[in-house]
Amino acid sequence: MKVALLEDDLAQAKLLTQWLSEAGYEVFHRDTVSGFKSMLTEQPVDMAVLDWQLPDSSGVDALQWIRSQYETRLPVIFSTQRDSEEDVVAALKAGADDYMIKPPRQAELLARLAAVGRRAGLDRLNSPNLSLAHIEIDQEAQRVLVHGEEVKLTRKDFLLTCCVIKNQGKLLSREYLLKEVWGVNADLNTRTVDMHISRMRRNLQLDPSCGYAIKTVYQHGYRLEKVED
Structure with a gap:
């Protein structure tokens, strides 16, 4: 399965890419919202993991763009340091399927991805x-x-x-x-x-x-x- 990763912390992106690749996912990473949007117009993916704060915009902006572009519902998980209740609620209201607080934990990330994938019916792809x-x-x-x-x-x-x-x-x-x-x-x-x-x-x-x-x-x-x- 293909995962789009939006993360501007390159060390964090490298770690997440390693975890996901080891679990059998194919990862497509970008570190800006503009680069992320451009990538998704050329590379279809099955789900996305988003950071909140990016150099040129926000993960919420990326999420809203995804929801406007995809006819089918692309599963999206936030992985961010923003831990206030208001931020969690804002992300979920914008259309996020799940929300994780950094630092991420490998087993939890993989379990959450699997769960949102099941809810979206992605298991049929296998x-x-x-x-x-x-x-x-x-x-x-x-x-x-x-x-x-x-x-x-x-x-x-x-x-x-x-x-x-x-x-x-x-x-x-x-x-x-x-x-x-x-x-x-x-x-x-x-x-x-x-x-x-x-x-x-x-x-x-x-x-x-x-x-x-x-x-x-x-x-x-x-x-x-x-x-x-």
Whole structure:
């Protein structure tokens, strides 16, 4: 699972990154709110750990931005020295899922991350099976069913399908999809992604009539969204 870490104390960031990496998380760290926001427009994550006081803004500002950008609710934990009741309440009212007082303790941090992840349903990401509306995916068998009928996909189309469905509600840049599906050094034009997304819509019958659609985000990429009636 991918964790975004916003922390300007580099020693603290190094320690948290070590703990999270040892527990199997992939960590993406930034030390300013502006850098954090920029990172999240390119790198989808599954949860975030925020400090409160940053050089250019606050963790609350970062949290409010997250809540305005993500269609699905990204789990967020504060890890900060601010220990007043007013600060805790302010963070929770702004949309934080949990709040920890520094210095952090390794076992507690990991337990809290696991707990907010369970509440957000992130444990399904580790399941070999994925589902969305009329689509069922067996990742181990690399098998896709659409309305109960098996659909044959190429290896790249299958990987793209899994990536997009796992990241429902998140903005996925073309560059990110190239990296995740074709490899870090994929020497391909981003038009390749557009072609495969078009084929994915057609093969999986993803359109507003099924309640979900892949929205094209101008000059950036794509987002799988739930379509409201």
